[in-house]
Amino acid sequence: MIDRDIVVVGAGPVGLTAALAVRATGRPVTVVEAGAADRIRPGSRAIFLHKVTLEVLERIRPGLGWALVERGLTWRTKRTFFRGREVFRRTYGAAPPGMLPAATSLPQVVTEAVLLDACHDARVDFVWNYDVTAAQPSAEGVRLQPSHGAPLTAQYVIGADGARSAVRESAGLELEGPRTSSAxxxxxxxxxxxxxxxxxxxxxxxxxxxxxxxxxxxxxxxxxxxxxxxxxxxxxxxxxxxxxxxxxxxxxxxxxxxxxxxxxxxxIFRQAIANRFADATARILLAGEAAHVFAPFGARGLNSGVADAFVAVRAIDRALRDGTAAARAAVEEFATARGAAAERNRAASSKALRHLEAASAARRVVRHAAALVAPSLPAVGSWMDRAPYGPPLGDADRDGMYY
Ligand SMILES: Cc1cc2nc3c(=O)[nH]c(=O)nc-3n(C[C@H](O)[C@H](O)[C@H](O)COP(=O)(O)OP(=O)(O)OC[C@H]3O[C@@H](n4cnc5c(N)ncnc54)[C@H](O)[C@@H]3O)c2cc1C
CATH class of the missing domain: 3.30.70 (Alpha-Beta Plaits)
Incomplete structure (x- = not known):
């Protein structure tokens, strides 16, 4: 007997986003979290949310993107120097009234606090101090085993339990990819x-x-x-x-x-992606750092985790609505689309990193030559300014996601 439709493991930014996306479908959702309700999260981490992420959050819960903008800072001037000499400077106009800005910058703990408040308003059910040690999938659903307390069962589980994901491990999935050499x-x-x-x-x-x-x-x-x-x-x-x-x-x-x-x-960053984003039974879906870890150049970790959460919930919603025959296809589509997005994100942050490391003499010569001509060739200055963050956004994929 399965207790619940959907359980999200992990109350980090991606798990909270997934829970809000479930509530937006009208379904109940439970978030289980190893930490306590009053925990203070260590570290600082993500400070940069792209406009497309704010837009996705607005789609999930109108007002949520704006709530983050109100707590954040939008900087509009970019400057780049080479060996102390300015090679690029540009100030962009403010977004027109009523339009979300190009980005907002705020501490990750504040982002999480805003998401958590929204979850409480949306009546998300939380179980704190629930440290999942195993997620056992079957054809009917998933059984979550905690280190203390009673197991829970759900038709679908979203593993948003971070880079050391116990859900990923017990589903037999693995993060694959190199560690970078630069510190x-x-x-x-x-x-x-x-x-x-x-x-x-x-x-x-x-x-x-x-x-x-x-x-x-x-x-x-x-x-x-x-x-x-x-x-x-x-x-x-x-x-x-x-x-x-x-x-x-x-x-x-x-x-x-x-x-x-x-x-x-x-x-020292790792550039790793899960070998699959869903388990063999198509009952466990991975999102955020449970599914991928990137070097932060271009700010693709949390931003793409929000997209993972959104697409995962859409797939589960379809699976629950359409019944067994279509369910697997919906989850497989999610896994394929978000796996491909992760590959694009890793390629972009790897490109940024190679530029920053400039390990070969040829790259150093190009960078040096570009710095010499940048003040008189704005396109070169613009390239020098952009390159540390990877290539610009391409087109949205068929799910409407950019990361
Ligand atoms: C220096 C730095 C800068 C960064 N800057 C940016 C940036 O500007 N923009 C950006 O997009 N990204 C950035 N990132 C990446 C971003 O911080 C991560 O992508 C983001 O935290 C991932 O969120 P998550 O919810 O997937 O995982 P996490 O934040 O790790 O949350 C996982 C949650 O799961 C819980 N959990 C873990 N194990 C279990 C278990 N067994 N049972 C139950 N619960 C469990 C944890 O307690 C935690 O609450 C940066 C990262 C670093 C290190």
Whole structure:
């Protein structure tokens, strides 16, 4: 006997989005989450939500995209420097009234708080402290086994339990893909509201004040994100210790920001995708980091996780409506479409990473030559500005998704 139609595992941003998408179909949904209801999520992570993601959230729940825009910051000026010399600068106009902006930047914990509030308003059922250790699929549904407490059963399960997904593992699915070699030190530092810096996204190729390492500055609500790309052979720990951060940050920002740091982490990113996005019984669907992990250049992780959640719920809705014969086809379509989207996203973030690493002499020469001509050839300046984030968005796929 199956208890529920749909259970979502994981109350991260993707699981919460999936739950809201289910409620938008009028069906009940339960989210099970290993953490407690009052948990404080560690780290800072995603700060950049693209317009297309805000639009998907608006489709799921009118007002939700706008609620994120109200809490976020929209920066409209982009600047790029090469060895301290500006090679590109552009300020874009504001979106017309009533139109969503091109993007909004805010801490991931704030995004999650907005999504969680929306879930409560939409009467999503939550089971906190429910650490799933196994998801056992059968032809009728899925049995979720927690480390403590009673098992739950559902016709369909969305595994949104993050990169170490227990759901993925027990469904026999695997993340496949390389770890990148470059290390990055990522620092968030609080804006000084009494004396704010200009609201500009600034990228420095080979910043002369930090041994010609690349440095990216992104403003987001109340803060600055600063990414330092280590040289091969650097010890990332030396750049992420309290003293290390103080030393290099004070070389690239006004000194007071070294005393306003709220979060530091070092990363070597993985570019991995699940070998399939649904299990063999077509009862378990993966979404978000349970299905893919990307380096964050181009901000494709959370953004594409929202698209996964939306398409997964549409497939389950079809499966529940149309009955057994069509159900498998609906889930297979989801798995194929989102697997292909993940491949596109990985290719885009890999391209950005290759550009940033400039590991070959040929790439370094191209970058250097481009910097020389960029001030007089705007198209080249624009390429130098765009390249660290990967290729621009292509057309929407047949599900209407861009990521
Ligand atoms: C430095 C950095 C910067 C980033 N910047 C961006 C950006 O600007 N834009 C962007 O789009 N992406 C960005 N990302 C990626 C983004 O943070 C992730 O894609 C996003 O957090 C994935 O969300 P998720 O809900 O899939 O997984 P998670 O956020 O990991 O949430 C998973 C949830 O599942 C729960 N869970 C785990 N195991 C179990 C279990 N066994 N049982 C029950 N519950 C469980 C966890 O407690 C958690 O609540 C960035 C990442 C990093 C590291």
């Amino acid at each position: 990055f030190v990522i620092v968030d530092t609080a804006e000084d509201p009494a004396d704010p810096l200009p609201v500009e996204r600034v990228f420095h190729y080979e910043h002369p004040n930090v041994g010609f390492r690349n440095v990216l500055f992104v403003p987001f609500a109340g803060h600055w994100r600063v990414d330092l790309q280590c040289h091969p052979g650097d010890d990332p720990e030396a750049y992420s210790s309290d003293a290390g951060v103080r030393d290099w940050l004070a070389c690239v920002m006004p000194e007071k920001y070294a005393g306003r740091v709220t979060w530091v982490s070092t990363y």
